[in-house]
Amino acid sequence: MGVIIRQSIKGTIVNYIGIAIGIFTTFFVMTKYLTTEEVGFTRVLIDASTMFCGLAMLGTTSSSMRFYPYFKREDEEDDHGFFFWTLIIPFIGFLLYSIVFLLLKDSVTASFAEKSALFNNYYYFLFPMGFCFLYIRIFESNSNLLMRIAVPNFIREVLVRVLTLAVYLLYAFRVVSMDGFVILFCLVYVIATLVNLVYFFSLKKIQLKPDLKFISKALLKDYLLYTGFLLLAALSDYITPFVNTFFVSAKLGLAFTGIYTMAVNIVAMIEVPFRSLGSISTPVISRYMKEGNIPEVSALCKKVSLHQLLIGSFVFYLIWINLDYIYAVMPNGEAYSAAKYVVLILGASKLIYTTCSSGSSVISYSRYYYFSLLFAFFFTFLTIFLNNKLIPVFGINGAALATLLSFVLYLIPILSLVRFVIGVSTFSIDHLKVLFLMGALVLLYLVWSVFITPLFSGLDFPSLVAGLLECLAKTLVLGTLGVLAVYFWKISPDANSLIEKTVSIFIKKKDES
Secondary structure (H helix, E strand, O other): OHHHHHHHHHHHHHHHHHHHHHHHHHHHHHHHHOOHHHHHHHHHHHHHHHHHHHHHOOOHHHHHHHHHHHHOOOOOOOOOOHHHHHHHHHHHHHHHHHHHHHHOHHHHHHHHOOOOHHHHOOHHHHHHHHHHHHHHHHHHHHHHHOOOOHHHHHHHHHHHHHHHHHHHHHHHOOOOOHHHHHHHHHHHHHHHHHHHHHHHHHHOOOOOOOOHHHOOHHHHHHHHHHHHHHHHHHHHHOOHHHHHHHHHHHHOOHHHHHHHHHHHHHHHHHHHHHHHHHHHHHHHHHHHHHHOOHHHHHHHHHHHHHHHHHHHHHHHHHHHHOHHHHHHHOOOHHHHHHHHHHHHHHHHHHHHHHHHOHHHHHHHOOOOOOHHHHHHHHHHHHHHHHHHHHHHHHOHHHHHHHHHHHHHHHHHHHHHHHHHHHOOOOOOHHHHHHHHHHHHHHHHHHHHHHHOHHHHHOOOOOHHHHHHHHHHHHHHHHHHHHHHHHHHHOOOHHHHHHHHHHHHHHHHHHHHO
16 A cells, blocks of 8 residues: 555645646636636537547556556566557547547537537547547556556646646737637647657656567457447446536536536546546556455555545535635636535535545456446436436536436445445445544534634625635634544544654754754
């Protein structure tokens, strides 16, 4: 668990640096200089490119996680040209799905024509964007296999955000037109792809000559069967995340998509630890499942799940208690605050999913992997059905509610299979401790709102200054109480160790001064 924790901490730090840049870009540049329709357009372009990428990948990232231990054993240096296949298979997928997206152009643009016509003007940019997204994911996945995630995280979370901020500012001050903006927006991901490529080939001597003799008939059969299921599952896995954006854009318009996007961006902070923790733990789960080491899989899944719940809950809690002030200082915040309860609902769904997602990894790398296909289709059906029913009734709140209900109904059978068939337990008594702690912190927040908030409101300061002071005090007091509770209740040895190291650093610096 040590290397997982170290790489996860590095990745999480990088992610939160990116989050800080993203917060400035999203909440103070985009909301000020872009219309809600333009914000919605960028979201649709990114989501559509992500869907293209996911389909064109042909299951490569999951297949590589499963089969890399077969090509590269711990006692060997030779990987038998494994990474050649991770590069060539996605390229074939890109060519195939480029044809599909070209054939679907008229149908897709017809759906967006009435309320989201701006997207149709730039439909062809899906192809270069999709290509870049594809190989960014591939190079990042390959780096994960080599247990190196910090630099790929830096590229995705920091470099891309800095370059994107520059593009937004160029458009904000009308240095470039909308056409120029889209071209530069695409160029950002071209640069990210090239930097990922250079980094990956700098890690070690990568063998791109495939060792065809190494691939036995049994291994090839297993790969084709596994990947065949992944290809079908990908139709669900990478279409489903786009469903919310598609339905909101088609039924309500790009302006509502822009408002919904701001809520999604706020909630994205909850899954930042999951990106690092999940990325670095997945290859380990794959190796343990290959070895049939179920006790180690259970122990690892419990730790990953617990730390995601613990960190994600704290982030979600701090977001919610300060959300009103976030909208108050955000340019045009009164428009985007219409998605306040979207943040609450999506936050809950994101927390549930990231806490339970290790179960999906266990199934993917077990002999029951074919169940992933059934669950994926079930999830897609739920998402489409619920979005179609709830958005006309509840608007953007309906889209968020559809996501929450879909995740809950999707995860119940997955966790049941993992626990009662495979025999892997992903939860412990410490999970209940975290839930109890968060419930107590919510009650403290309600008490604060009744007795302390009026005191700050009565201060002889401008409302934004008084609000800032309250946010700082509230975050410091309630956050500190939460950290102390985690430490003295001994919920997580890893968390206690991190707290002790952090405190010792401050004490050492104080003694030196």
